[in-house]
Amino acid sequence: xxxxxxxxxxxxxxxxxxxxxxxxxxxxxxxxxxxxxxxxxxxxxxxxxxxxxxxxxxxxxxxxxxxxxxxxxxxxxxxxxxxxxxxxxxxxxxxxxxxxxxxxxxxxxxxxxx
Amino acid sequence: xxxxxxxxxxxxxxxxxxxxxxxxxxxxxxxxxxxxxxxxxxxxxxxxxxxxxxxxxxxxxxxxxxxxxxxxxxxxxxxxxxxxxxxxxxxxxxxxxxxxxxxxxxxxxx
Numbered sequence: 001x002x003x004x005x006x007x008x009x010x011x012x013x014x015x016x017x018x019x020x021x022x023x024x025x026x027x028x029x030x031x032x033x034x035x036x037x038x039x040x041x042x043x044x045x046x047x048x049x050x051x052x053x054x055x056x057x058x059x060x061x062x063x064x065x066x067x068x069x070x071x072x073x074x075x076x077x078x079x080x081x082x083x084x085x086x087x088x089x090x091x092x093x094x095x096x097x098x099x100x101x102x103x104x105x106x107x108x109x110x111x112x113x114x
Numbered sequence: 115x116x117x118x119x120x121x122x123x124x125x126x127x128x129x130x131x132x133x134x135x136x137x138x139x140x141x142x143x144x145x146x147x148x149x150x151x152x153x154x155x156x157x158x159x160x161x162x163x164x165x166x167x168x169x170x171x172x173x174x175x176x177x178x179x180x181x182x183x184x185x186x187x188x189x190x191x192x193x194x195x196x197x198x199x200x201x202x203x204x205x206x207x208x209x210x211x212x213x214x215x216x217x218x219x220x221x222x223x224x
Binding site: 004031055 | 148150155156157158159160163201210211212214215216217
């Protein structure tokens with residue numbers, strides 16, 4: 001059974017460019033989470049979707065960040081324009097039923113903004 | 115303030131040398147405590163969920179326990195492949211959001 005799939009695995013871009021990260025959750029899971037991980041701040045929740053609807057985006061750093069989930073099998077996290085301080089590893093996780101269930105993580109996208 | 119603290123930050127052991135990792139928490143209305151393992155360059159991998167004080171769960175050389183204030187991850191006779199960062203996270207009240215600890219980096223030397 002396929003786990004959470006993320007693409008790209010690595011992204012190097014220049015400041016000011018648009019970056020789009022993609023996630024395919026585990027089939028049948030209806031909760032999806034986007035996280036950012038850095039050495040300084042650890043894992044931070046950016047946004048949480050339940051049944052494709054954004055429930056809480058209070059962790060999104062600023063208006064440069066946006067996320068969508070057009071259907072149950074696909075989500076995107078977009079950064080426009082990107083800045084060097086956005087450099088981090090971005091993880092997508094999914095869970096079955098409500099947010100209290102175990103979250104399963106993808107392999108992450110390592111983003112470097114020059 | 116809800117908080118999860120893991121100790122030590124790093125732990126170096128010889129192969130076969132048993133030890134424990136600690137995760138202490140201060141949250142209201144604990145719903146569950148989760149342990150994950152993270153290898154370099156990979157996403158966190160789920161290990162255990164504990165729901166109530168006194169509960170224990172085991173998997174191979176790992177055993178997780180839970181009290182009202184903390185959880186321990188006991189590692190018995192570890193092998194080099196057990197080297198990883200171990201993360202603890204807590205789910206509280208009616209919230210969906212996990213509160214994460216900073217992790218313990220475990221290094222097992224052959």
